[in-house]
Amino acid sequence: MKKIIENPNDEETEIKESDMPFRYYQFDYSDGFSGFQFHWHxxxxxxxxxxxxxxxxxxxxxxxVGKGDIIFIAPRIIHSGKSENNDLVDICYMVDNDYLMSKNNEYNTDKFFTELINTKVELPVIHMQNEGYEQLRTPLQLIDSCVERRGPFFQLEIKRNLFDFFIELYKNNYLSMSSQSSNHIETKSIIKQSISYIQQNASGKLTIDEIASHVGLSSSYFMKLFKECTKMTCVEYIKILRLNNAANMLKETDESILQIAHTCGFFNLSLFNREFKRYYSITPSLYRKKYKMSEIDFITF
Known part of the structure; x- marks a missing residue:
């Protein structure tokens, strides 16, 4: 996986991805990209x-989802994505909330984005035949053009087009909000805590008891809750997360397959090879040869 970070104003400045208010990704699932496992941000x-x-x-x-669809994911929502036949290609726009909000609320725009953070969006997928689709697609096309050209004012142009996109979402009632019950909010908080903990500790000998203890639940109740929310067992989630991490390392590094297996939480090489082939339909060594030069690019500023 190759990542491109651009800073047109100062090429000598070191940029951290986490510091950037806007990120633009291009994903090609046919190039060995396995998709997004459940996460939130x-x-x-x-x-x-x-x-x-x-x-x-x-x-x-x-x-x-299919060609032309627009998917909107509000902050703090648990989500994942995958390709049907390893043929999905999509563009992802990641926007920091503060990037859209005023510093002093002078124009009273913050309330719109505050709603997004604190309530559930009812209509996250917009298809070509849906009302207002073209008005929503146009700002995204203009952002694509800005990113490609990267003219002297492209940062301002991107921000303007993002506002146009959100205006059209509200005008066409795609951001219809529904209040969430306290039980729903509490459950989601527990699952988000567990996902964050798993992601931080996936390289070690992680156990269900350990994760359940971290979120303050019994192991049996936690497993039930996790499957209800993600439609997969926690054990399956951990295994797929580790395999995805291993696939990324196979493409991005020259470390040995044994070292990658250990780094990603597989302490038995035979088991790792078997599970990897079962999930990716190819051995780790062949996967590395096939996808070593594949790219997933992003531009950020």
Whole structure:
């Protein structure tokens, strides 16, 4: 996986991805990219499907997506994405909430983005035939053009087009909000805590008892809750996360397969090889040869 970070104003400045208010990714699932496992973050996430088909799991619901679809994921929402036939290509726009909000609320715009953070979005997938689709697609196309050209004012142009996108979302009632019950909020908080803990500790000998203890639940109740929210067992989630991490390392590093297996939480090489082939339909060594030069690019500023 190759990552490109651009800073047109000062090429000597070191840029950290986490410091940037806007990120632009291009994902090609046919180049060995396995998709997004369940995760959550504070940023707003928008996807545009360039080609192929797949599905996005967003806050308890699975949505089938295809060419031209726009997917909107509000902050703090648990979500994942995968390709149907390894043919999905999509563009992802990641936006820091503060990037859209005024510093002093002079124009009273903050309330719109505050709603996004604190309530559930009812309509996260917008298809070509839906009302207002062209008005929503146009700002995204203009952002694509800004990123490609990177003219002297492209940062301002991107921000303007993002505002146009959100205006159209509200005008066409795609951000219809529904209040969430306290039980729903508490459950989601527990699952998000557990996912964060798993991601931070996936390289070690992680156990269900350890994760359940971290979120203050019994192991049996935690496993039940996790499967209800993600439609997979916690054990399966951990295994797939580790395999995805291993696949990234096979493409991005020259470390040995044994070292990669250990780094990603597999302490038995035979087991790692077997599980990797079962999930990717190819051995780790062949996967590395096939996808070593594949790219997933992003531009950030």
């Amino acid at each position: 504070e940023e707003i996430e928008i996807h545009y499907v360039v080609s192929g088909s797949g599905s996005f799991f967003i806050d308890d619901t699975e949505y089938n």
